[in-house]
Amino acid sequence: xxxxxxxxxxxxxxxxxxxxxxxxxxxxxxxxxxxxxxxxxxxxxxxxxxxxxxxxxxxxxxxxxxxxxxxxxxxxxxxxxxxxxxxxxxxxxxxxxxxxxxxxxxxxxxxxxxxxxxxxxxxxxxxxxxxxxxxxxxxxxxxxxxxxxxxxxxxxxxxxxxxxxxxxxxxxxxxxxxxxxxxxxxxxxxxxxxxxxxxxxxxxxxxxxxxxxxxxxxxxxxxxxxxxxxxxxxxxxxxxxxxxxxxxxxxxxxxxxxxxxxxxx
Numbered sequence: 221x222x223x224x225x226x227x228x229x230x231x232x233x234x235x236x237x238x239x240x241x242x243x244x245x246x247x248x249x250x251x252x253x254x255x256x257x258x259x260x261x262x263x264x265x266x267x268x269x270x271x272x273x274x275x276x277x278x279x280x281x282x283x284x285x286x287x288x289x290x291x292x293x294x295x296x297x298x299x300x301x302x303x304x305x306x307x308x309x310x311x312x313x314x315x316x317x318x319x320x321x322x323x324x325x326x327x328x329x330x331x332x333x334x335x336x337x338x339x340x341x342x343x344x345x346x347x348x349x350x351x352x353x354x355x356x357x358x359x360x361x362x363x364x365x366x367x368x369x370x371x372x373x374x375x376x377x378x379x380x381x382x383x384x385x386x387x388x389x390x391x392x393x394x395x396x397x398x399x400x401x402x403x404x405x406x407x408x409x410x411x412x413x414x415x416x417x418x419x420x421x422x423x424x425x426x427x428x429x430x431x432x433x434x435x436x437x438x439x440x441x442x443x444x445x446x447x448x449x450x451x452x453x454x455x456x457x458x459x460x461x462x463x464x465x466x467x468x469x470x471x472x473x474x475x476x477x478x479x480x481x482x483x484x485x
Contacts (some may be wrong), residue, residue, distance in 0.1 A: 223373050224383045230261055230367035230386045238412070239264035240335040241328040243320075243360075244287070244294070246279035248385045249339030253364055257337075257483075266293040268327060270320045273301045273406045274394040282385070284303055290383050297323050310400045317354035325358050334464060336360050343371045347478075380471070387427030390478070398431050410466050418460045428476055429461075435468040436461050439476040 234257050243255060243266040245249045256267045269283045280296070287294035304315040321336070328336050340356060340362035341410040364374060378386035381423070397412045398404060408431065415436055424447070428439040437455070440448060448454055448471060458469045
């Protein structure tokens with residue numbers, strides 16, 4: 221009942237907006253928001269994906285494929301890595317979000333859309349999210365949070381709607397795979413992306429590859445520790461990652477935890 225009430229609130233927020241651009245990352249939250257918006261009568265809507273070098277190519281692909289299947293207007297904005305984030309500073313999320321939302325709000329204004337929506341949910345409001353400041357500065361609305369929807373509720377509703385992203389692991393940009401104050405190159409970003417792709421291919425979905433120079437530290441989810449203890453699996457993981465040029469491969473004993481690179485902030 222609670223989920224249904226929240227969904228009705230969401231639909232009311234969307235239908236009363238007139239027109240909106242949705243910042244679509246390809247993740248569960250923004251895809252669910254776009255799905256509901258696409259079926260909301262009286263709402264003129266367009267999805268926009270800002271493609272940066274530190275986005276996962278798979279996320280961009282998922283965003284494109286969703287819009288194609290939903291018959292939803294979709295625009296991609298290609299953006300080079302902003303100079304402000306090239307050293308991966310502690311406030312990189314805010315600095316990046318400033319550039320991203322500047323591009324999205326400019327497009328929305330030029331195309332005559334009244335609002336820009338993003339996929340922030342109620343859980344995000346209580347987490348370390350420096351990019352939230354940029355959302356406020358640019359007047360971005362977060363209908364999922366406005367409707368009182370949590371991540372778990374969004375997954376449940378997305379599952380009921382038959383969306384493929386309902387059980388998609390949460391993700392963040394590739395910059396989070398590197399320590400703060402580390403010079404970032406596109407070559408290293410692509411190598412980190414490939415490291416996670418190979419790790420997932422071996423069955424470790426949702427694991428993180430944290431990069432420390434020529435060492436890659438794998439954060440597995442707790443239920444994956446047993447599998448990685450098999451000699452054959454561990455050796456295959458090690459050889460796969462070393463083939464990318466990493467000299468050392470370690471398994472983090474603490475396992476995956478969101479924001480593990482933020483411990484010094």
